[in-house]
Amino acid sequence: MPRPARPRNPDSPSPLARLRTRAVALLVAVSILAVQVPVPAQAQDSGKLSPVRDAEIEELMRDYATPLMKAANVDPTAVQIVLIRDMSFNAFVAGGRRIFINLGAIVESKTPNQLIGVLAHEIGHIAGGHLSAMRQKLEQAQSRAVIAMLLGAAAVAAGAAAGASGSNIAGAAQAAATGPSEIIKRDLLSYVRSQEQAADQAGVSYLTKTGQSAKGMLEVFRGFADKSMFTARFMDPYAMTHPMPAERIALLERIATSAPNYNAVDAPALQRRHDMARAKIIGFMRPAPTVERAYPRSDTSFPARYARAVTAYRFGNVDDAQKQIDALIAEQPGSPWFWELKGQALLEAGRARQAVAPLRKAVSLKPNSGLLHIMLGQSLVDTGDAAQLDAAIAELRQGLGREEASASAYRSLAQAYGRKGQTADADLASAQAAFHSGDITLAKSLAARAKSRFSTGAPGWLRADDIVNYRPPKL
Structure with a gap:
């Protein structure tokens, strides 16, 4: 049964006004969609990046990237390299000065040169200021979107004033919304594609300056x-963030093969380090049966034995793992990473006292590694030995x-200070742990308590005060 019509409030908007409002809202929504930037694949999949730390692998990545950054006139000390716990092949730049490398990119790169080529490309983005330029482009796009929105709203209003029907006005609103936004979107994507090509060319120039081949970059992108070639056949080339495969590879082949060092190969020592890093990742990240298939018992190479030793301590008997690690140490006693693995296996097995000696050895062989100092601390x-607390604090501070x-x-520092009865220092260390874990509320609470226990103006008081007064940066 139809309900009777309610009398309209004279102060409420008219149907045409409400329609104009909906049209403006639609334009705003489309404008926002038009300026979204694609996020890395692993961020799409998980919604969150999961960084991992490893002194050996980070040092190798730094050794790969430093010559390239110098060739690009980028300060290596200003760039952070972050390993991501993701076994897909991906690397990307974020925050202007951070290079993220998936563990999968290391494993899937059969040679150092392949991964170095990828890093050269990413450094090309940094040197080119592409992230900053993209932010400016987005700001321009937002300005254009606002102008388009206002023009579209004006057109809808003009149609309404001229007595156009509701359906015609709605159609005009839809056209006003999708037309300008589609142009803006295509313009942005075209700009991103041009950045990718520029990064390719810059990467090849850095490889050339450092006497390295661009063959690895070409192999990876090929x-x-x-x-992607099959799916690319059915895609609009103007709706893609990266150049069409054939176009990109044709350009890369031309500049890579004409470079003077195209036939250069990686030094054997570098290839060995790369193989060891790949084996370590596989040992830590893959199930035991997968490791056995990748590195069967018949393979007596160092990478194979390294992977099996890692797997033994993760899934098997720690004593058996120690025998395998000791065999590696016997042949290469100067490797800090074998000593680190021995100490880590013992520490995680609850044998902290036994872990101290191998970790001291690892630190003595690689004294500049903060991560090794921290593990020793x-x-x-x-x-649980009170006599070791001062040494622990010294190692942790060093790290x-x-x-x-x-x-x-x-x-760990908070534990050490707490056992020594230094409550102010323990509270401050706990606050710093919470702060760097992202729990700002807890950090501020602990810092306030620490601040009350320090003398006003003391170094600990000042550090606690910094946390208490911390304000997150506005995005």
Whole structure:
């Protein structure tokens, strides 16, 4: 049964006014969609990046990237390299000065040159200021979107004033919304494609300056092109963020093969380090049966034995793992990473006292590694020996000098100070651990308590005060 019509409030908007409002809202929504920037694949899949730390692999990545950054006139000390726990092949730049490398990119790169080529491309984005330029482009796009929105709203209003029907006005609103936004979207995507091509060309120039081949870059991107070629046949080339595969590979082949170092190969020592890094990742990230298939018992190479030793301590008997690690150490006693693995396996097995000696050895062989100092400090705390607390604090402080954002180091430091009865220092370390874990509310609470226990103006008081008065940056 139809309900009777309600009398309209004279102060409420008319149907035509409400229609104009909906049209403006639609334009705003489309404008926002038009300026969205694609996010890395792994961020799309999981919604969150999961960084991992490893001193050996980070050092290798730094050794790969530093010559390229110098060739690009980029300060290597200003760029952070972050490993991501993701076994897909991906690397990308974010925040202007951070290079993210998936563990899968290392494993899937059969040679150092392949991964170095990818890094050269990413450094091309940094040197080219592409992220900053993209932000400016987005701001321009937003301005254009606002103008288009206003013009579209004006057109709808004009149609309404001329007595056009509701359906015609709605159609005009839809056209006003989709037309300008589609142009803006295509313009942005065209700009992104041009940045990718510029990064390719810049990357090849850095490889040339450092006497390296661009063959690895070409091999990687050709592989991507082969995988995407089928789907690319059905895509609008003007709606893609990267150049069409054939177009990109043709350009890259031309500049890569004409470079003077195209036939250069990686040094054998570098290839060995790369193979060891790949084996370590596979040992830590893959199930035991997968590791056995990749590195069967018949394979007696160092990478194979390294992977099996890692797997043995993760899934098997720690004593058996120790025998395998000791065999590696016997042949290469100068490797800090074998000593680190021995200490890590013992520490995680609850044998902190036994872990101290191999970790001391690892630190002596690689004294500039903050991560090794931190692990040694943690093992000293975990021994439960009060006589080791001062040494533990010294090691943790040494490590934090290089790894100032390590929440786990601050937690161990808080334990050490707490056992010594230094409550103010323990509260401050706990606050710093919470801060670097992202729990700002807890960090402020603990910092306020620490601040009340320090003398006003003391170094600890000032550090606590910084946390208490911290304000997150506005995005």
